Amino acid sequence: MTSPARRHFQRVSAAQAAEAAGDQPMQGDAYELMQAALFEDYRRLKSTQSMERKAEIKREILPKYADYVTGVLEGGTGAQDDLLMRIMLWRIDAGDIAGAVAIARYALKHDLNPPDQFERSTAAIIAEEVADQALKQLDEEGTDVLVLLKNLIDVEAMTRQADMHDQVRAKLYKALGYTLRAAGQLSEAQASLERALGLNERIGVKKDLERIERELKQQNAAAQAPGDNQG
Template sequence: MRELSPAQRHKARVLAELATASAEPGGPTTGSQYELQLYQLAEDRRRLKNIHSIKSKIALKAQLLPNYHAWIDAVLTAGKGGQDDVFTTILVWSIDAGDYKRAAQMAGYAMAHKMTLPDQYNRDIPTMLLDEFSEAFLHGKLAEDPAQAESILEQIGQLTEGSDVPDQARAKLHKALAHAQLQLADGDDDKPDLVGQSLNYAQSAYRHLQRALELFQGVGVKKDIEILERRLKKAEHG
């Protein structure tokens, strides 16, 4: 897909806003502009299907995402909550590609309007958000910025709080949030002593680890809890 000129981008944004604004809450998104987006998405999904390397898939998704910016901006600005397979697919791609701030913004809209994922994902949006953002921290690039990670993970926890999701998914989020807070507690110098704000982070992390274990015994935090208990006792006794 060739890069659009500024005038073409503006026109695409206006048309997209008209299309998204016309969709009723919970109803299907329709119109020629949406059909064009669906066609482009189908073409891009075919390209991705032909790639076997996960890293290469992620790189291609990052390259393709700007082609959907006008549509996503329009949904966030003018959308009324119509079901939109383009939006929800790009939400997943944004997490995959490491555009976490944008993905969290999209997650808020998707949850507010009870949107669903296309059939090929075999999960609902709350479960997907818990799984993918947790993985992004535990095994991905979200861990590179623990302060941003803590903020985003807390946001995802709040967005999905009332949702019926597998305990394993919720436990994984608590584990990821605990590890983000432990990074903040340790700081850049990996200090062994817990004082002040570091102690607050560590205490909060301990609560998240305990909750993770309550939800799912196999979440893999028992060793973390033992180590943190020793550190907290040491801090308590000075």
């Protein structure tokens, strides 16, 4: 287990390296040390075939990068950081949407690029990967729907003006709509799912929209019933 002093040193070193880099690519001892660790972890992940096991490994290894990430977010001014972007994606895969959103906010503010093997933009990757993870978490027991909803709202706001394929944005609105429904916000859920359907008619939400419409009619009828019985 890393000592508090060591963690402080890692955070401060990362912040100083990020500040010193300015708008140039990240470099320096703190960055290279974390890059070496990531390379070994990446090799371990590549040798694992099970996606479920990959997610477990990512949850296991991500804490070692936490102080580096905190330092960069505190001291950074926009240096391209492939390590930071990789950690963002790993956090999504590991189910840590909130942790990924914290990096995404910085990445979008400073126009950071995703790792080389990704052809999509950073905004599109965040929107699609977070949407996929959110839909997965909605099917799991114990998911804090309100926390998930906040993260999705943040992602939608951060990526609203970005250019991306309609199918990707539709997936984000689908995830947002289903989460709103789970939170009991049916009118907002209806609006989000209608937006998703407008972007991609094959997004697969028509039946759920019909159910929500019936539920809203029932709610409206129940709300009006007491007034009808008076007089």
